Amino acid sequence: MKKTIALIVLLFVGVTSFAQNKNAKASIEVDGVCGMCKDRIEKACFKIKGVKSAIWSVDTHELKLIYNEAKTNLNEIHTGIAAAGHDTKDLKATEEAYNSVHPCCRYRDLEVQEDHKD
Numbered sequence: 001m002k003k004t005i006a007l008i009v010l011l012f013v014g015v016t017s018f019a020q021n022k023n024a025k026a027s028i029e030v031d032g033v034c035g036m037c038k039d040r041i042e043k044a045c046f047k048i049k050g051v052k053s054a055i056w057s058v059d060t061h062e063l064k065l066i067y068n069e070a071k072t073n074l075n076e077i078h079t080g081i082a083a084a085g086h087d088t089k090d091l092k093a094t095e096e097a098y099n100s101v102h103p104c105c106r107y108r109d110l111e112v113q114e115d116h117k118d
Helices: 002-016 037-045 074-083 095-099 110-115
Strands: 023-029 051-056 061-068
Touching: 023 074, 037 051, 037 061, 037 074, 061 074
Parallel strands: none
Antiparallel strands: 023 061, 051 061
């Protein structure tokens, strides 16, 4: 009887350890100014294998992510966003990537920032 109970407990522990959630949540600051930036940032995230959810706020510049840690990491996500032409807190987009965004999305330009204020 003790062996049966021990076996059941061992199987339960083994099954629950395999069923653990591998998804992580993160929040990243990403520069941008408009709805076109929002689309570009979110699409850049979804191109990365393992990203489950990516929602960027135009007002707060906060990107909320849910991603599978077994398939990707924050460094890869920062790199993907920078390659799309947007700066993150940790990684700045190259001039070439930044210049590829639409002129109304040039968030480093003070005139563009002023044009997008409410």
